[in-house]
Amino acid sequence: MFEKLKTFVGESIQEFKKVRWPSKDELIGLTVAVVVSSILLLVFVGAVDRLFFLVIQWVMG
8 A cells, every 4th residue: 555655656746847837927927817807707797696686676576
């Protein structure tokens, strides 16, 4: 059992060495993109929710 764990950890370390980590500028750009897209999605979902609320309120009287 410990041999399999040792093999897994060793292979994981080898794979982490192959990873291309983003630069600071790339990380900032991607973070801004995620925040902006999250805000846009928030506004869209809020608008649709409000629209559905108004429609249901109108239908129910």
